[in-house]
Amino acid sequence: MVRWVNGGRGKLLPFLGMLLAMLTQSGSMVVIKFAMTDGINKYVMVVYSMALSSFFLLPFALFQHRSEGPPLTFSALCSFLLLALFVSSAQIMSYIGIELSSPTLASAILNLVPAFTFVLALIFRMEKVEWRNFSSEAKVLGTVVSISGAFVVILYKGPPIGMKVQFSTQLNWILGGICCVADSLFTSMWYIYQASVAKKYPAVTVILFFQFLFSTIPCGIFALISVRDPTEWKLSFDAGLSVVLYQAIGATMLRYVLCTWCVHREGPLFCAMFKPVGIIFTAIMSAIFLGENLGLGSLIGGVIIVVGFYAVLWGKSREENNDEKKGITGIKNKK
Numbered sequence: 001m002v003r004w005v006n007g008g009r010g011k012l013l014p015f016l017g018m019l020l021a022m023l024t025q026s027g028s029m030v031v032i033k034f035a036m037t038d039g040i041n042k043y044v045m046v047v048y049s050m051a052l053s054s055f056f057l058l059p060f061a062l063f064q065h066r067s068e069g070p071p072l073t074f075s076a077l078c079s080f081l082l083l084a085l086f087v088s089s090a091q092i093m094s095y096i097g098i099e100l101s102s103p104t105l106a107s108a109i110l111n112l113v114p115a116f117t118f119v120l121a122l123i124f125r126m127e128k129v130e131w132r133n134f135s136s137e138a139k140v141l142g143t144v145v146s147i148s149g150a151f152v153v154i155l156y157k158g159p160p161i162g163m164k165v166q167f168s169t170q171l172n173w174i175l176g177g178i179c180c181v182a183d184s185l186f187t188s189m190w191y192i193y194q195a196s197v198a199k200k201y202p203a204v205t206v207i208l209f210f211q212f213l214f215s216t217i218p219c220g221i222f223a224l225i226s227v228r229d230p231t232e233w234k235l236s237f238d239a240g241l242s243v244v245l246y247q248a249i250g251a252t253m254l255r256y257v258l259c260t261w262c263v264h265r266e267g268p269l270f271c272a273m274f275k276p277v278g279i280i281f282t283a284i285m286s287a288i289f290l291g292e293n294l295g296l297g298s299l300i301g302g303v304i305i306v307v308g309f310y311a312v313l314w315g316k317s318r319e320e321n322n323d324e325k326k327g328i329t330g331i332k333n334k335k
Contacts, residue, residue: 014262018274021258025110026281028251029103030289032095035243041232042095043223045244048235050088050219052248054212061209070201079197080207083190084214090186091215092222093179101176102292107282108302109180111309115146116188118312124192135318142311149304156297204260212252279306 036042065072098106118139122129129136194207201207227233235241262271279302286292 014266017258017262018271019277021255021262022274022278023281024250024255024258026103026107026278026285028247028255029094029098029106029282030285031243031246031251032098033103033286033290035239036095036099038239040240040243041223041227042099043092043219043226044233045247046088046091046095046219047216047223048244049247049252050091050212050216052244053253054209054216056249056253057205057209057212061203061206064203064205068203070203072206076197076201077210079193079201080210081214083193083197083207084211085218086186086190086193087211088215088219090183090190092219093183093186097176097179097183099176100172100179103282103286103290104279104292104295105173105177106180106183107278108305109177110184110187110278111149111302111305112146112181112184113187113191114309114312115143116185117191118143118316120188120192126192126195133319135315135322138311138315138318142308142313142315145308145311146305147308149301149306149308152297152301152304156301205257208253208256208260211256 032042032045035045070076094106097109120126129140197207198204235244259271
């Protein structure tokens with residue numbers, strides 16, 4: 001990442017943007033855990049956060065649509081709806097996973113997103129594997145290593161590193177880890193499909209607005225079925241309102257806008273390199289605000305995931321460099 005910082009102002013802004021995006025995501029995990037411990041319903045938080053995010057993005061989406069956005073068609077709206085289903089499913093799984101386990105575990109398992117994205121890209125023929133090519137072998141091996149690391153984090157909690165703290169039961173830890181894996185899978189599906197949608201409809205703010213708006217609908221239906229007590233929907237001027245505002249403005253709207261902008265500027269590979277930073281941010285913030293200590297299993301599994309993660313990135317980066325060299329050589333040969 002150092003070479004991007006040294007690349008001048010043009011590289012520094014995306015670098016700072018992704019750091020801020022990871023910081024807001026880590027803060028979100030800690031805030032969610034704190035809010036649920038304080039008695040705030042997780043499903044209600046999702047609904048209010050999505051609804052407020054779409055409300056705040058509405059004026060920007062209207063401006064972009066009128067100035068440069070292509071016409072809204074029924075096909076485009078159906079695409080936005082499918083993206084919204086991926087987003088809402090990921091959000092619900094994330095909240096359940098954090099409630100049952102810990103923010104640190106959820107942050108560690110999010111590093112499975114590149115591995116799942118690579119597997120899905122292979123299935124939909126967006127990626128290729130040449131088994132005699134070392135870079136392709138690195139991508140496959142890195143994917144297997146990342147998934148193995150996730151199993152270590154889920155199945156082996158281990159003793160706490162530092163002072164003794166009270167953890168959830170082992171069963172809750174495993175179930176929470178499985179929900180976090182589902183969150184990573186839905187996020188990967190969102191990445192794959194978003195790449196296709198963005199080519200057909202490049203107005204980023206409009207896409208995000210409809211995603212948040214349409215996400216509010218299934219999340220609202222799910223919450224109405226799950227939350228029967230009307231008092232749980234009431235928001236007062238206390239910690240509950242602060243949590244919802246942070247989730248809507250910082251963790252949802254700002255993070256998605258920053259990630260989308262950075263992907264547009266520097267590509268998905270650049271953004272993916274910041275995932276392990278989230279583990280560091282989350283571990284520090286969990287220790288400060290929640291009094292949580294890092295478990296040995298989370299540490300070992302997190303290291304394994306990061307090693308596999310960077311193996312995938314290295315293989316992908318080397319493939320792209322080779323493709324660029326082949327392209328330049330092809331141009332020279334034509335001349």
